[in-house]
Amino acid sequence: MNHIQKLLFITALLTSSMAFGQLTEDPDDRRSQGKDPLRTQTPEGRPLPFGQRLRFGGGINGFRFGNPFSLGVSPVIAYQATEHLIVGVGGTYNYTRYKAYTNTNTTVPYRTLNQYGGRGFLMYEFIPSILPNLYLHGEVESTTINDKFEQPGLPAPATYSLTSPLLGLTYSQPISRRFGVNLTALYNLNYTNSVAASLIYSSPFVLRLSFF
CATH class of the missing domain: 4.10.810 (Virus Scaffolding Protein; Chain A)
Known part of the structure; x- marks a missing residue:
């Protein structure tokens, strides 16, 4: 038996x-x-199944050689909730380092910026019969940046935080059913001329190239 x-x-x-x-x-x-x-x-x-609706990817942002040197990564996990709705979460880390130099008789010191944060987002394909793969994009992003001068006698290290709602559009060029190239243009509804906003975003307009 x-x-x-x-x-x-x-x-x-x-x-x-x-x-x-x-x-x-x-x-x-x-x-x-x-x-x-x-x-x-x-x-x-x-x-x-749930696993076949997941997308994994992200992007490289703030890439710059010279002075300053800057490099960032932004991993993403997205879920295809319906045929036209994607929900997701992502993280961001960006490292920037300024070398000391002299400009108009003023010495600019060594400076290091460490920026990290997370975001949640929604993407809705709102006119698929007219322009497929164009999404309304909304998200909330929370970012913290550590600002440190590396020479004595300069301002002490400081930490700034900012939570920003962003709205805009994403155009996604599919490569496969679960992967695509995404060009995103967003507007920061919480942008001000504060130190935090200028260090983190530098402009109310946010452009991204990502892959998921």
């Missing part, structure tokens, strides 16, 4: 695995019909 039970269990496991394989490979089959693959369901209307 034990052997029969084991045989039945293995048969059921193989059958369920085959069914799962059929479920997860269907969306891309639409390409052979000249149609874009579905994002959240199979052509038969069955919902895709």
Whole structure:
């Protein structure tokens, strides 16, 4: 009896695995019909598993050689909630270092900026029949920056924080069903002339190139 039970269990496991394989490979089959693959369901209307709706990626931002030297990374995890709605979270880290130099008889000292934060965002494809892959984009980003001068007698290290709501548009060029190149243009609704805003954003307009 034990052997029969084991045989039945293995048969059921193989059958369920085959069914799962059929479920997860269907969306891309639409390409052979000249149609874009579905994002959240199979052509038969069955919902895709959670893992197949996830997107992973991010971007490199603030890349600059010379003085200052700057480099940042911004990983992203996004979830295809519906055929036209994407929700996601992301993180940001940016390192900037100014070397000492003299400008108009003024010596600019060594300075290091460490910027880090996180954000949550929504992207909604609002006119897919007219212009597919164009999304309304809204997010809230919280950022902290540590500002440190590295010579004695200068201002003490300071920390600034800013939470900003941003609104704009994202155009996504799909590479596959779960990956694309995204160009985003946002406007910072909380931008002021404060030290924090000028160090973190430098402008109320935010442009990004990302991959997910």
